[in-house]
Amino acid sequence: MIRYKVTLAYDGTLFSGFERQPDRRTIEGVLTQKVNIMAKNPDPAIVVYGSGRTDAGVHALGQVVHFDFPFDLPTKAIYRGLNSLLPLDMEIKKAEKVSDTFHARYDVSGKRYVYRLDLGEFKDPFKRNYTGNWRFPIDIERVQTAMKDFIGEHDFSSFVASGSTARSNIRTIYEATAYLDKEANEIRLEFYGNGFLYNMVRIMVGVVVEIGSQMRPEHDILRLYDVKDRDQARRTMPASGLYLKKVYYEGEDPQHPTKIPKHQR
Amino acid sequence: MIRYKVTLAYDGTLFSGFERQPDRRTIEGVLTQKVNIMAKNPDPAIVVYGSGRTDAGVHALGQVVHFDFPFDLPTKAIYRGLNSLLPLDMEIKKAEKVSDTFHARYDVSGKRYVYRLDLGEFKDPFKRNYTGNWRFPIDIERVQTAMKDFIGEHDFSSFVASGSTARSNIRTIYEATAYLDKEANEIRLEFYGNGFLYNMVRIMVGVVVEIGSQMRPEHDILRLYDVKDRDQARRTMPASGLYLKKVYYEGEDPQHPTKIPKHQR
Numbered sequence: 001m002i003r004y005k006v007t008l009a010y011d012g013t014l015f016s017g018f019e020r021q022p023d024r025r026t027i028e029g030v031l032t033q034k035v036n037i038m039a040k041n042p043d044p045a046i047v048v049y050g051s052g053r054t055d056a057g058v059h060a061l062g063q064v065v066h067f068d069f070p071f072d073l074p075t076k077a078i079y080r081g082l083n084s085l086l087p088l089d090m091e092i093k094k095a096e097k098v099s100d101t102f103h104a105r106y107d108v109s110g111k112r113y114v115y116r117l118d119l120g121e122f123k124d125p126f127k128r129n130y131t132g133n134w135r136f137p138i139d140i141e142r143v144q145t146a147m148k149d150f151i152g153e154h155d156f157s158s159f160v161a162s163g164s165t166a167r168s169n170i171r172t173i174y175e176a177t178a179y180l181d182k183e184a185n186e187i188r189l190e191f192y193g194n195g196f197l198y199n200m201v202r203i204m205v206g207v208v209v210e211i212g213s214q215m216r217p218e219h220d221i222l223r224l225y226d227v228k229d230r231d232q233a234r235r236t237m238p239a240s241g242l243y244l245k246k247v248y249y250e251g252e253d254p255q256h257p258t259k260i261p262k263h264q265r
Numbered sequence: 266m267i268r269y270k271v272t273l274a275y276d277g278t279l280f281s282g283f284e285r286q287p288d289r290r291t292i293e294g295v296l297t298q299k300v301n302i303m304a305k306n307p308d309p310a311i312v313v314y315g316s317g318r319t320d321a322g323v324h325a326l327g328q329v330v331h332f333d334f335p336f337d338l339p340t341k342a343i344y345r346g347l348n349s350l351l352p353l354d355m356e357i358k359k360a361e362k363v364s365d366t367f368h369a370r371y372d373v374s375g376k377r378y379v380y381r382l383d384l385g386e387f388k389d390p391f392k393r394n395y396t397g398n399w400r401f402p403i404d405i406e407r408v409q410t411a412m413k414d415f416i417g418e419h420d421f422s423s424f425v426a427s428g429s430t431a432r433s434n435i436r437t438i439y440e441a442t443a444y445l446d447k448e449a450n451e452i453r454l455e456f457y458g459n460g461f462l463y464n465m466v467r468i469m470v471g472v473v474v475e476i477g478s479q480m481r482p483e484h485d486i487l488r489l490y491d492v493k494d495r496d497q498a499r500r501t502m503p504a505s506g507l508y509l510k511k512v513y514y515e516g517e518d519p520q521h522p523t524k525i526p527k528h529q530r
Contacts, residue, residue: 011390059391083386088393121348125276126324128353130391 001068003102004078007094007247010060012239013129014089017056018063027054027090031065034085038078039070046070049104051111051247055199057239059130061114062093064247066104102249109259110174110248113201115189116241117209131186132205132241136213140180140187143212147189149221150176150204157228159207161199161236169228171195174256178208190245195260199236206235266333268367269343272359272512275325277504278394279354282321283328292319292355296330299350303343304335311335314369316376316512320464322504324395326379327358329512331369367514374524375439375513378466380454381506382474396451397470397506401478405445405452408477412454414486415441415469422493424472426464426501434493436460439521443473455510460525464501471500 008031016024020032032048039046051064069078078095086092118124118131119138150173157169175192189205207224210216217223224233251257273296281289285297297313304311316329334343343360351357383389383396384403392398415438422434438458445452454470472489475481482488489498516522 009390011393088388089390091387091390122356123353125274125354125356126395128276 001070001100002072003066003068003098003100004075005064005066005096005098005102005104006078006082006092008060008063008065009091009093010063011089011129012054012057012059015056017058018050018053027060027063028065030087030090031082034082035067035069037085038081042070051104051108054242054244055239057129058242058244060244062246063244064104064249066098066102068100104247107249107259108195108247109250110192110194110253110256111196111244112175112190112192112246112248113196114243114245115191115201115205115237116243117187117189117205117237118241119185119187129240132238134187134209134213136209136215138187138209138212139214140178140212142214142218143178143187143189143208145218146208146211146221147176147178149219150191154225155228156197156200156225158224158230158233159200159203160197160230161203162230164198166197169197171197171200171260194256201242202237202239203230203233203235205237205241207233209237210235266335266365267337268331268333268363268365269340270329270331270361270363270367270369271343271347271357273325273328273330274356274358275328276354276394277319277322277324280321282323283315283318292325292328293330295352295355296347299347300332300334302350303346307335316369316373319507319509320504322394323507323509325509327511328509329369329514331363331367333365369512372514372524373460373512374515375457375459375518375521376461376509377440377455377457377511377513378461379508379510380456380466380470380502381508382452382454382470382502383506384450384452394505397502399452399474399478401474401480403452403474403477404479405443405477407479407483408443408452408454408473410483411473411476411486412441412443414484415456419490420493421462421465421490423489423495423498424465424468425462425495426468427495429463431462434462436462436465436525459521466507467502467504468495468498468500470502470506472498474502475500 016026018027020026020028036045046067048065048067075095079092082092116131118127118133123133153172155169156171173193177190179188250259281291283292285291285293301310311332313330313332340360344357347357381396383392383398388398418437420434421436436458440457442455515524
């Protein structure tokens with residue numbers, strides 16, 4: 001068996017999220033089906049392991065999965081073969097051979113997410129599935145100041161949706177930036193950290209836009225760390241604006257090389 | 266009755282084109298329904314007149330319609346009211362009051378279309394509904410040279426799909442440009458002329474990409490004008506790449522002020 005690491009992009013609009021579910025169109029479900037077709041449907045079937053889930057409607061520019069394939073094919077054959085079989089809203093970006101100790105989920109050392117926030121009064125018809133929307137006047141400098149409060153190791157208990165199965169809510173954020181694209185009338189928020197809890201980015205964005213629109217004090221994030229109360233963060237921004245941009249593995253980023261300790265995952 | 270001129274954008278993906286049809290979701294159908302709801306469903310119903318049709322899957326950044334409304338509302342009320350009623354894949358960009366001699370179709374002096382051509386080996390999942398795709402090596406300078414052959418008054422009989430009801434196939438193209446966006450890995454083709462025949466832009470793009478990829482001689486467009494034979498233009502590029510960008514009315518463009526003569530429409 002040869003282990004392949006595959007990087008893929010998808011438009012999450014028409015998927016019920018990443019995780020396989022009966023009778024639902026999911027990323028894992030479609031990918032598993034196509035990988036098995038390519039391998040002539042072996043028994044037992046090939047299992048596809050993702051770096052983690054994305055919710056319904058969330059997009060990916062660089063999701064990562066691994067699987068063990070029965071034939072030693074060149075990476076180009078995996079790349080082309082899967083792309084030919086996959087539907088148009090999924091695309092393989094890269095296929096690599098990896099050692100059979102590599103694990104797409106357990107070896108993650110970090111993830112990078114982008115959130116696209118459209119500021120139009122009415123939702124642009126070309127952006128409805130690809131951005132979240134915020135109609136209130138917003139001060140980009142206030143947003144940028146607030147984003148800095150995310151950097152570092154914090155207890156994100158106020159920023160996790162119910163249903164999370166994580167052992168710990170402690171996560172470290174390495175980068176958190178906000179950029180106003182005037183031409184597109186959008187704010188792009190980018191987050192890079194060692195791990196993210198269930199709905200965490202969408203809740204973080206909900207808090208920073210409220211700070212940017214004077215609905216919360218400038219450093220309310222510091223207070224939210226203390227209170228550890230999800231109800232005080234209120235807003236979960238729409239899935240349509242969220243993109244999993246990149247998954248980092250042990251050693252890939254020399255500044256932040258190590259994976260998250262198992263007891264925190 | 267007050268006549269309003271309304272400029273709108275739409276994502277054509279989920280519409281069966283512009284023209285009203287029973288049991289189909291069309292731009293004209295949805296818009297007519299919402300305008301009549303806003304006017305409290307008068308009898309006879311308000312009729313919406315478009316600048317012309319767009320096909321199923323074709324998008325608009327600046328389609329124009331007019332209608333006569335029973336109440337004298339401020340343009341801002343028309344703008345906001347319609348935007349609140351319309352589905353998320355349509356958006357009113359502008360509402361204006363016009364004289365009751367203005368006609369959205371008969372007073373058109375020109376139209377501007379853009380075609381987005383993705384050059385990726387596999388179709389980008391975020392572009393599948395928003396670009397056409399061309400996988401062959403293509404020389405942008407050859408494309409640009411070919412585009413110049415469109416400029417001027419020509420007989421476009423080789424560039425019209427069967428089913429056209431136009432009285433004449435003579436049209437004048439004022440501008441025809443091609444631009445390679447390396448970062449997006451796309452060619453953007455832009456056409457501005459006094460009128461376009463059925464499927465004409467998509468057929469024109471099919472010919473220039475074949476020229477750009479050495480499948481036709483550099484000035485094959487000149488030969489196609491002469492032969493007046495649609496079969497020789499072959500390819501109609503996908504609707505998903507085409508955008509109606511702007512509709513011009515008499516006098517709006519000082520360089521090309523007059524509308525197309527009625528016998529040519």
